[in-house]
Amino acid sequence: MSVNILSKRLEKLFLKNYEKWFLIAYTYVKNHEDAEEIVHQVCYKVLDRKQKSFIEDLDGYVVVSIKNTCLKRIKSQKQLKSVDLSELPEIENGNLEDDVFFKNQRIKKLQDAISELPSSSKEIFRLCVMEEEKYDTVAEQTNLSINTIKYHVKKCYKILRLKLVYD
Structure with a gap:
């Protein structure tokens, strides 16, 4: 496929779907400038691809690329994030004690749940979620299948959700 045809197709899609693409990116990154940058970055990468094969569903390809780029950005920001005290909201009239109290209450409730x-599910949940081990690693350690590990994690999330919402 020639670059010219791809660029014309992408230009038409860009004009038609920019708002949708922007909203998808914004849903993930929650920042106007980052969302715009991601949409532009993905469109540029589509045009600059080394493999010039035909993309049948160009809109779908761009949407998936936007989602993946957003997730990569979020992951890298989490790794680099440090607390800047100047970015924290100002707390008025001693609300800090209330905020800390309620946060401690939620933490205690979660720990109790x-x-x-x-016990078997709790250990698998601890490894997969709290220690961020991969499912296949936990499966090897526990001599269980990956699907069993996924089942236990899903079951724990369901139990925790029910306990935390309805208690």
Whole structure:
């Protein structure tokens, strides 16, 4: 496929779908400038691809690329994020004690709910979620299948959601 045809197709799609693409990116990154940058970056990468094969569903390709780029950006920001005290909101009239109290209450509630999980599921949940081990690593350690690991994690999330929402 020639670069000229691809650029014309992408230009038409860009004009037609920019708002949708922007909203998809904004949903992930929650920042206007970052969302715009991601959409432009993805469009540029599509045009600059080394493999010039035909992309049948160009809109779908761009949407998936936007989502993946957003997720990569979020992951890299989490790794680089440090707390800047100047960015924290100002707290008026001693609300800090209330905020800390409620945060500590939520943490205590979560810890209690986790402690009530079934022991085998709790250990798998701890490894996969809290220690961020990969499913296949946990499966090897516990001599269980990856699908069993996924089942236990899903079951724990469901139990925690029910306990935390309805308690």
